[in-house]
Amino acid sequence: MKKILLAGSLFIASVAMAQNRMTPELLWKLGRVSGIGLSKDKQYVIYSVSTPNVEENKSRRQVFALPVNGGSPIAISNVDSAIGNTKVSPDGKYIISSEEVKVVNVFGKDFYPELQKSNVQIYSSLNFRHWDEWEDGKFGHVFLTEQANPSVRKDLMADEPYDCPQKPFGGDEDYIWTPDGKKVIYVTKKKYGTDYAVSTNTDLYEYDIASGTTKNLTEKNKGYDVNPAFSNTGVLAWMQMKRDGYEADKQDIVAMTGLGNWVNLTGHRDDIHVEGFRWSDDGKHIYFWAPTNGTMNLFEVDYVGATKKMPVIRQISKGDYDINNIIGQSGNTLYVTRTDYNHAAEVYSINITTGEMKPISHVNDNIYNSLDLSRTERRWVTTTDNKKMLVWVVYPPNFDANKKYRTLLLCQGGPQSPVTQSYSFRWNPQLMAANDYIVVYPARRGMPGFGTKWNEQISKDWGGQVLKDYLSAIDAIAKEPFVDKGRIGCVGASFGGYSVFALAAIHNNRFKTFISHDGIFDFRSMYGSTEEMFFENWEKGGPYWDKKNAVAQKSFAASPSNFVEKWNTPILIINGGKDYRVPEEQAFQAFTAAQLRGIKSKFLYLPEENHWVLSAQNAQVWQREFYKWLDETLK
Numbered sequence: 001m002k003k004i005l006l007a008g009s010l011f012i013a014s015v016a017m018a019q020n021r022m023t024p025e026l027l028w029k030l031g032r033v034s035g036i037g038l039s040k041d042k043q044y045v046i047y048s049v050s051t052p053n054v055e056e057n058k059s060r061r062q063v064f065a066l067p068v069n070g071g072s073p074i075a076i077s078n079v080d081s082a083i084g085n086t087k088v089s090p091d092g093k094y095i096i097s098s099e100e101v102k103v104v105n106v107f108g109k110d111f112y113p114e115l116q117k118s119n120v121q122i123y124s125s126l127n128f129r130h131w132d133e134w135e136d137g138k139f140g141h142v143f144l145t146e147q148a149n150p151s152v153r154k155d156l157m158a159d160e161p162y163d164c165p166q167k168p169f170g171g172d173e174d175y176i177w178t179p180d181g182k183k184v185i186y187v188t189k190k191k192y193g194t195d196y197a198v199s200t201n202t203d204l205y206e207y208d209i210a211s212g213t214t215k216n217l218t219e220k221n222k223g224y225d226v227n228p229a230f231s232n233t234g235v236l237a238w239m240q241m242k243r244d245g246y247e248a249d250k251q252d253i254v255a256m257t258g259l260g261n262w263v264n265l266t267g268h269r270d271d272i273h274v275e276g277f278r279w280s281d282d283g284k285h286i287y288f289w290a291p292t293n294g295t296m297n298l299f300e301v302d303y304v305g306a307t308k309k310m311p312v313i314r315q316i317s318k319g320d321y322d323i324n325n326i327i328g329q330s331g332n333t334l335y336v337t338r339t340d341y342n343h344a345a346e347v348y349s350i351n352i353t354t355g356e357m358k359p360i361s362h363v364n365d366n367i368y369n370s371l372d373l374s375r376t377e378r379r380w381v382t383t384t385d386n387k388k389m390l391v392w393v394v395y396p397p398n399f400d401a402n403k404k405y406r407t408l409l410l411c412q413g414g415p416q417s418p419v420t421q422s423y424s425f426r427w428n429p430q431l432m433a434a435n436d437y438i439v440v441y442p443a444r445r446g447m448p449g450f451g452t453k454w455n456e457q458i459s460k461d462w463g464g465q466v467l468k469d470y471l472s473a474i475d476a477i478a479k480e481p482f483v484d485k486g487r488i489g490c491v492g493a494s495f496g497g498y499s500v501f502a503l504a505a506i507h508n509n510r511f512k513t514f515i516s517h518d519g520i521f522d523f524r525s526m527y528g529s530t531e532e533m534f535f536e537n538w539e540k541g542g543p544y545w546d547k548k549n550a551v552a553q554k555s556f557a558a559s560p561s562n563f564v565e566k567w568n569t570p571i572l573i574i575n576g577g578k579d580y581r582v583p584e585e586q587a588f589q590a591f592t593a594a595q596l597r598g599i600k601s602k603f604l605y606l607p608e609e610n611h612w613v614l615s616a617q618n619a620q621v622w623q624r625e626f627y628k629w630l631d632e633t634l635k
C-alpha cells in the first residue's frame with residue numbers, strides 16, 4: 001500500500017496542481033448520496049451515504065434520517081421502520097420478494113450428473129452472457145409469501161426462464177402491489193435466448209392472488225414498459241417506449257384510464273424524454289425529470305384521465321444542474337437529489353410552485369468548501385449542416401484568459417445518453433479541469449433534450465454527422481487564444497470510445513493524443529460478440545452479411561478498423577474483462593493495430609471490471625494512468 005501511495009504522490013506532483021483542487025484521492029473520499037424516501041410522518045428525509053474506502057477496496061453504507069425543518073442527520077439502522085416496507089401487502093397478509101431460481105440446464109453436470117467435476121457450459125441460443133455475467137440457468141422470480149406462515153410461498157413465475165427484476169439494472173421498483181393488495185404488478189420480458197437478445201419488449205404483468213391467473217397489461221405495446229407506480233387514488237402509471245428493438249426511443253409517461261386503455265401524458269412534447277417520475281400526493285399530477293438544454297430538470301404534468309384534454313406540462317426547476325431522483329413530497333415541497341459538474345449528489349428541497357431550491361444534506365461540504373471550483377459555460381456552436389449545438393466548456397479553477405491551456409474533447413457514450421450536469425466518479429470534468437485542462441463537452445447528434453429528430457439522427461449514421469459535430473465543437477473552442485492548439489487531446493468511453501477510434505483517422509492532426517475506454521473498434525466482430533443484438537440491429541440497420549441492405553452496408557463500412565492506416569497519433573486503450581456489451585476483443589484488436597503500425601500506445605486491461613470501473617483501487621489506477629498518459633503525450 002505504501003508503494004501505491006508513493007506513486008500517487010509522484011503523480012500529484014507531476015501535474016503540479018495546487019492543494020485546493022480536486023484529486024483522484026479526494027474524488028474517492030466523497031460520500032455518494034442516494035435518496036430513499038420520506039418518513040411515515042413526512043418529518044424526515046431518509047437517504048443513504050456510500051463512502052468508498054480505497055485501502056480496504058470496498059465501501060461502507062450508512063442510512064440517515066434528516067429533519068425536514070432543519071437539524072442534524074440521525075443514523076438509523078432500520079429503514080422499514082422509518083418509511084414502511086412497500087413489499088408488504090396493504091392488508092399485511094403477504095410479502096413479495098425476488099429470488100434466483102434454477103430453470104434451465106446450462107452446465108455439463110446439469111446434463112451429466114455423474115460428471116460433477118466438469119466445468120463445461122452448453123448453450124443452444126443467444127443471451128448466453130449479458131452485461132457482466134454468463135447465463136447460469138438461474139432467473140429472478142417474484143415470490144408471494146404469507147406473513148403469518150412463511151412456509152406458504154408461491155413462485156409467480158414458476159418454471160419461466162424470465163427475469164424480474166430486469167437485468168442488469170432493474171430493482172425492486174419492478175414488482176409492486178396494487179392499492180387493494182389483491183394483485184401484484186411486475187415487469188419482465190417474456191422472451192428467452194435469441195428472442196430475448198433481439199427484443200426490448202418488456203411488459204407489465206398483473207397477478208391475481210384469488211384466481212392465481214396472470215394477465216399482460218401492456219400486450220399491445222411492443223417496446224419498453226417499465227417502472228409501474230400507483231397514485232394515491234389507485235391509478236397506474238409507467239414509462240413506455242413504443243418501438244421494439246430501439247432502446248433509446250422517446251420515453252413517455254402513460255397512465256391507465258380504465259378497461260385496459262391508457263393515455264400518453266408526455267407524447268405531445270417532442271422535446272421530452274422522461275428519465276423518471278413520481279405521482280403527486282393528491283394524484284392529480286406527476287412530477288418527472290428529463291433532459292433539457294444540457295441539464296436534467298424537474299417537470300410537472302397533469303393527469304387528464306380519460307378526458308380528451310391535452311396534458312399541461314410545466315417546467316418546475318430551471319438551472320444548470322441535474323435533478324436525478326425525487327425522494328418524496330411533503331405539502332408544496334419536493335425532496336430531490338441534485339448534481340452539477342462541481343458537486344456530487346446532495347439532497348435538496350424544491351418549492352413546487354416557484355422552483356426555489358435549497359440544500360438539505362451537506363455530506364461533502366467539508367471537501368468542496370476547501371476547493372477552488374471550476375467554472376462552466378454554455379457555448380452554441382454552428383455545425384457543418386448549419387444547426388446550433390450546445391457545447392459545455394469547463395474551465396480550470398482560477399482560470400486566466402491570458403494563459404495557454406491544454407484542452408480535452410470529451411466524447412459522450414450512449415450513443416443516446418444526454419450530456420447534462422451529471423457527476424461522474426470516473427469521467428469527471430471537475431477533476432480534468434483541476435488538472436489544468438479546458439474540457440470541451442459537446443451535446444452532439446444523438447442527445448435527448450433537443451428534440452426527437454436531433455436525438456435520432458445518430459442511428460445508422462455513426463460515421464456521419466456526429467463525427468463532424470465533434471470536430472465543429474473543438475474547432476470553435478480552439479479559436480480562443482487561451483487554448484494551446486499544440487496540446488489538444490480527445491477522450492471518451494463506450495460510444496465515446498468508438499468516437500475516439502473513428503476520429504483518430506480523420507482528425508487531420510487536430511489532436512496530439514487519444515484515450516479510448518470500452519470503445520467499439522471493429523463493427524463486424526462487435527456484431528458477432530456483443531450480447532444485446534437489438535442494439536446492433538437498430539444502430540447498424542441489420543447484419544453485415546445482408547449484402548442487399550444498403551443501410552447496413554453503409555454502417556459497417558464506417559467501422560474504425562477500416563481506417564487504421566490513417567492513424568498517426570498516440571493512443572491509450574482501456575477495456576474491462578467482464579464487459580460483455582463491448583467485449584475485450586475490441587480493445588485487443590485496436591491495441592494490436594496501433595502497435596503493429598508503430599504508434600505510441602498503451603493497453604490498460606481491467607480483468608474483473610465490466611463496462612464501468614467499480615473497484616476503488618482499480619479506479620485509482622485508472623485515474624493515475626489517465627493523467628499520466630496525458631502528461632506524457634501533451635507535454
